[in-house]
Amino acid sequence: MTRMILYKEWLKTRWTLAGIAAVVAALTFYCFLNLGKVVEIRGAALLWETLVAKDTVLTEILRYMPAFAGALLALAQFVPEIQHKRLKLTLHLPYPQGRMLLVMVAFSLLSLTVLFALQAGVCALCLTRWIPAELLARILRTMAVWYLSGWAGYLFVSALCLEPTWRMRVLELLVAAGFLRLLFLTPVPEAYNGFFWVLLLYVMASGSLLFLGVARFKEGYQD
């Protein structure tokens, strides 16, 4: 049954996932095409100087992409479920409801993680040619928060989709907006170093909102 649910999620989201993968690939390619040109014209020393002296990690063009990717995937996955109350049918399948929601969420989070890991891997591979491990680690530590925003974007938009009433949806929207603002408070590299694990725990805890929405739906709350 788990395999069937995964297949259903794959059918729903494959084109969205393909589109996200294409945008991720294109942005990454564009970013490194630019950096390659800079190195060709001005030399790799400029990358060192910029990374050391300025508040940049050279890959800022990728900053908001994970959050958009997460939100888009959540819409592709849950909008079909709430249209014409198909969620009711899904919840009536002979499978524990909690586990079903968990499988659906795990499918998307894993898909996003694979995409983000691939992108981070490509970044690391390209940059290793030009900069030492210490500067590369600085870039990846900074990008980790961007990827966290991808997970947060997915979980909050999913929760908004599954919540049956507008009153509660507005409250969740306030929390989502506040949290995403927090993840993009400053562009300074490594600004979130000491706080990352707290944010990660918070994002994981935000998954409980999905279960709250489903429970309220089952209890008959609706506008």
Added chain:
Amino acid sequence: MKTIGKIFLSLSLALLFCWVAPWLYRLITLKAYATPFTLYSCTLHDFTSLDRSDEREFRFIDRSGGVHGDEAQPMFYASILASRGALPDSIEGRKISLEEIDYHSVIASSDPKDVNRTVPPVYLLMESVPERLELKDPEDAMVSRKSGIDIYDMATNTLRADKTAALNAALKARGFVFPARLFAGKPSHRKEYDEGYLVTDAEGKLFQLKQVNDSVTVRHFPAADGIGIDFLMITEFENHATLGYLTGADGCLQFLCPDGRIINTTVPFNPRKEDLLIVGDMFYYTVKVSDDKGERFWALRSSDFAPVDSMSRAYPHQRNLPGISFTSSTDSRVKLRLQQ
């Protein structure tokens, strides 16, 4: 899970309120205020503050309320006074000239945001004695690691093994204990000369690393041993009056002289929380230390950096709502902070 969801949402909304409400309150109630530019006057022997209430006039007010013109600050406004033929020939019995005033003019500042910045352990290495005399952009960089300092050729991202081995051998010979803790340098060609980096080792001892003819020289400053240095700043002023500024365990600003002496100014300064501005001339240094509560000034005699006068000015009290915030004016880190 439903209960956890409810608790999560309630807690999140409470945190959001505690974050946004004080911010909104500040946004609405905050009143802008400016503090006047203040310097110690070598002619009045008093602090004077620039009064711009009448925008057409430059007036300086001393602490007893006396009003003066540009002649109250002949060092800072030397060019203007000279253009009017009003620059005195001598001050405190010492002959002065525009060239000499310019040569001894010193401005330095430190911002806690820079001091608290998370920096990568990579330090660009300039050639201090360039072949064509003009300073050039660095080609090598030092990477500080647990077991030593590695030197890389930045263009090819390759280790310069010979140079690295020579540097680490020189450091060990002078008693340097790895890893290095603090680095202070200005790897920019927009300066008169290059003094390389001031560096502290794992035991807090102070060293200078400087690249001369493609080889890194090491100098140890025994006078700084045991000070407990927690802040370093290199100066590179035209007059070579100091090599750097530092603070130690006693929390006071200290000057490192080119001959290796350390002079404690006894000016209390916390570089992680306070701003520092130093404006110096032939006769006096004005040192301003400020935070969000106010600013304190000291006048130091330029010849020996002995304090001769001080004053303080409190900022108007701004009422804040208690709450939480994630950013601060003294660092760039994002973390949960309680606000009183």
